[in-house]
Amino acid sequence: MDITLQNVVFIIVAIFISVFSVLTVTTKKIMRSVTYLLFVLLGTAAIYFLLGYTFLGAVQIMVYAGGVVVLLVFSIFLTKADENLNIGIKIKKVLPILLTVLIGGGLIFFIIFTHNFLPMASTDAIEELNMKTIGFALVGGGKNQYILPFEAIGVLLLACIIGGLLIARKR
Amino acid sequence: MFDFSVVSSWIHQFLTSVMPEGLAIFLECLVVGVCILAAYAVIAMILIYMERKICAWFQCRIGPDRVGKFGLLQLFADVIKMLIKEIVELKNTDKFLHALAPYIVILSSILAFACLPINKGMEILDFNIGVVFLVAVSSLGVIGILLAGWSSNSKYTMIGAMRSGAQIISYELSIGMCLLAVAIFTGTLQFSEIVAFQADGWLIFKGHIPAVIAFIVYLIAGNAETNRGPFDMPEAESELTAGYHTEYSGMHFGFFYLSEYLNMFIIAGVAATIFLGGWMPLHISGLEGFNAIMDYIPGFVWFFGKAFFVVFLLMWMRWTFVRLRIDQLLKFEWKILLPIGLFNLVLMILVVVFKLHF
Numbered sequence: 001m002d003i004t005l006q007n008v009v010f011i012i013v014a015i016f017i018s019v020f021s022v023l024t025v026t027t028k029k030i031m032r033s034v035t036y037l038l039f040v041l042l043g044t045a046a047i048y049f050l051l052g053y054t055f056l057g058a059v060q061i062m063v064y065a066g067g068v069v070v071l072l073v074f075s076i077f078l079t080k081a082d083e084n085l086n087i088g089i090k091i092k093k094v095l096p097i098l099l100t101v102l103i104g105g106g107l108i109f110f111i112i113f114t115h116n117f118l119p120m121a122s123t124d125a126i127e128e129l130n131m132k133t134i135g136f137a138l139v140g141g142g143k144n145q146y147i148l149p150f151e152a153i154g155v156l157l158l159a160c161i162i163g164g165l166l167i168a169r170k171r
Numbered sequence: 172m173f174d175f176s177v178v179s180s181w182i183h184q185f186l187t188s189v190m191p192e193g194l195a196i197f198l199e200c201l202v203v204g205v206c207i208l209a210a211y212a213v214i215a216m217i218l219i220y221m222e223r224k225i226c227a228w229f230q231c232r233i234g235p236d237r238v239g240k241f242g243l244l245q246l247f248a249d250v251i252k253m254l255i256k257e258i259v260e261l262k263n264t265d266k267f268l269h270a271l272a273p274y275i276v277i278l279s280s281i282l283a284f285a286c287l288p289i290n291k292g293m294e295i296l297d298f299n300i301g302v303v304f305l306v307a308v309s310s311l312g313v314i315g316i317l318l319a320g321w322s323s324n325s326k327y328t329m330i331g332a333m334r335s336g337a338q339i340i341s342y343e344l345s346i347g348m349c350l351l352a353v354a355i356f357t358g359t360l361q362f363s364e365i366v367a368f369q370a371d372g373w374l375i376f377k378g379h380i381p382a383v384i385a386f387i388v389y390l391i392a393g394n395a396e397t398n399r400g401p402f403d404m405p406e407a408e409s410e411l412t413a414g415y416h417t418e419y420s421g422m423h424f425g426f427f428y429l430s431e432y433l434n435m436f437i438i439a440g441v442a443a444t445i446f447l448g449g450w451m452p453l454h455i456s457g458l459e460g461f462n463a464i465m466d467y468i469p470g471f472v473w474f475f476g477k478a479f480f481v482v483f484l485l486m487w488m489r490w491t492f493v494r495l496r497i498d499q500l501l502k503f504e505w506k507i508l509l510p511i512g513l514f515n516l517v518l519m520i521l522v523v524v525f526k527l528h529f
Contacts, residue, residue, distance in 0.1 A: 005193035030323060035419060038314060054298045058307040066310030070336065073317045077333060131299050133361050 009050060017043035030076060038069045055134050176292025201293060207285055211433060216246045218432040221479070222486060229490040253428075256421040261323065264418075268322035272313035273419065273426035275315030280430040280437065282308040287440045288362045290450050290470040301362040302350050305441065306343070309396075313339045314429070316415050319427070323418035331414030334497055335398055341504040342402075345392035348512030349385040352444045352519040356382070356528070365450040371456050373448035377529045381519040386446045388512055393438035394485055395500070397431060401492035402500055435485055436478065450474040 019041055024036040041064040048057035141147045186195035197262070220235075220243070227234030235242030260266060286305045288294040298304050305425020313336055354360050356378050357368045368374070375382045395402035398414075417426040443449060450470030454462045495503065520526055 005196060008193075029265065031265060031318070035271065035318065039452065054304065055300045058298075059302050060306045061306035062303070065314070066307060070310075070313055070340065073314065074333075074336060077317070077321065077329070077450060090526060129299070141488070 001157070006050065013043050013046045013050065017047075031073075034069060034072050034076065037072075038065055041065050041069065053129055055129060055131060175290045179292065183337060183350070186501060196294075205297065207281060211281060211284060212429070214436055215429045215432045216250065218436060219249070220246050221482070225486045226490055227481065227488075229320060253422060253425040258421040259418075259425055261418055264324040265322045267403075268318050270423065272315045272319035272322060273355045273423045273430075275318065276312050276430045277315075277426045279308050279311035279315065280433050282311075283437045284433060284440075285316075286362060287437065287474075288366055288444060288449055291472050293450075293471070294363050297361060297363050300360050301491050301518045302354060302360045302365075306347060309434075309437070312341060312434070319419070320415040324413075325418055327411045327413075327417045328415050331411045331417070335415055335462075337497075338402065338500060339396055340397070341396040341501055342392045345388055345504060345512050346396060348509070348516055349389040349392070350445070352381060352385045352512075352516050355516070355519050355523055362444060362449070365445055366451055369448040369451050371454055373446065373451070373453070375446045378519070378522065379528065381447065381515050381522055384511065384515045385519070386442065388508060389438075389442055389446070389513065390481070390488070392504075392508060393435075393442065394488055395504070397434040399431070399435060399455065399485070400489040403494060404507065436482060439481035439485060440474070440478045442481045443474060447477045447481070448473075449477075 020039040020043065021034045024033050024040060027033050027036065041060065045057045045060040045065070048054070099110060137145050138150055139145075139147055183195065183199065186198060190198075200435070213395055223242075223245075224234045226232075226469060235245040238245040238248050261269065282296075285295040286297075286301055286308075288297065296304065316335045316339070317332050320328040320330075323329075353365070353374065356374065357365050359368070365374075369377070375386055378385075394400075416424055419427060450473050452462075452465035452468060452470075452473055454465065
């Protein structure tokens with residue numbers, strides 16, 4: 001197997017994501033945790049860009065890095081959270097935690113080792129997915145098109161907005 | 172018309188003839204990165220000089236004129252001063268986040284800067300979804316500002332960061348509406364195609380009423396997005412000393428300063444690209460001789476000319492209007508600017524559907 005630039009970049013990004021994922025849950029400060037989470041999300045976006053899914057990458061940055069992380073930071077600001085997270089593991093909880101880790105890890109490794117990865121035809125042939133294709137797939141009514149989920153999510157978001165307004169309304 | 176892709180493809184061929192392709196691409200990326208950083212710094216210096224001179228002009232002063240001819244060397248003196256200043260460490264703060272925040276701000280602004288098409292064949296990041304990418308990466312900067320305000324552990328910076336966050340998130344919507352209107356009109360999100368679409372007339376002429384409304388709304392929202400007056404609440408110096416970057420010093424402060432000016436240039440550059448034709452020369456259909464003469468002026472001259480013209484408009488706004496209050500600012504966005512943007516979107520759709528454009 002010859003190592004291409006694509007592989008090198010992938011390995012760098014993968015290590016970046018793994019390191020910051022671990023740091024996100026092990027750090028003791030809530031603000032640092034959010035920052036590491038931001039790096040993990042950016043790394044995921046980098047993987048999408050590497051695969052040529054630029055739309056997905058941009059949406060990942062916009063929704064997660066620009067939206068969810070900002071929301072998290074704002075809620076930390078407004079709730080005056082305890083700066084240091086002191087999460088000690090109690091004896092009673094050791095067994096459930098161990099069980100969860102084992103099952104989760106086992107599942108992931110099972111999927112990784114039994115999955116048939118498609119061999120990449122050519123590393124240069126990765127094409128950018130056209131925006132028009134995505135647009136037509138999203139709001140088209142034909143086969144393999146997603147108008148119904150799109151509309152359903154739209155109604156859900158409208159309900160969220162109205163609910164938020166009702167809660168924030170001054171009486 | 173000078174096409175830069177001739178040069179870039181020649182460099183690529185030369186490099187691939189002496190080394191493997193992966194290494195060649197890596198080297199090219201490195202060179203392009205250095206070029207972006209150099210252009211970033213040079214443009215920021217030009218903007219700072221321009222701001223000082225224009226501010227002085229609006230206030231009937233002379234402005235910097237002691238260091239060098241017309242005060243031209245003042246900039247270099249300032250840059251050297253900034254570089255050799257000590258970076259102060261604060262007690263009882265999260266030092267890692269405090270040091271990280273300026274880099275997040277500058278990263279977002281460099282990524283957005285790389286999207287701008289400067290000349291024909293000189294697009295650095297030219298995705299199919301260029302506009303979406305630009306909006307996405309420019310929304311990253313707010314995290315840096317919030318982190319800077321929080322990690323300085325001071326009330327001034329905290330309030331400044333909160334104001335800034337609320338302001339940037341609100342005004343992003345208006346910018347999105349304007350860009351969406353343009354995307355509807357041109358039918359593409361790719362910057363190079365948006366520019367190519369304007370070959371027979373700039374969008375502000377082709378799209379007439381909705382395009383002009385979008386342009387004005389974009390300028391107002393863009394000024395707010397960069398935290399500049401009359402929307403400079405986050406750093407209102409009479410209330411908050413300097414807002415979110417009060418506790419920064421040396422080059423860390425310099426990064427905030429640079430990114431503020433460059434964000435203004437990016438707003439201006441995007442406005443120039445999508446409304447005023449980017450590197451596309453002024454073409455009037457029917458006057459072939461005139462068009463041919465205009466084609467002799469290289470594209471980057473057109474681009475920078477238009478971008479600096481929009482920068483001048485933004486500075487005009489900054490030095491003419493007085494500062495708003497934070498509640499007035501948010502009310503202005505949500506109750507006036509956003510409805511106008513939505514209405515303009517509908518108007519643009521009507522214009523496109525009934526082919527009322529030129």
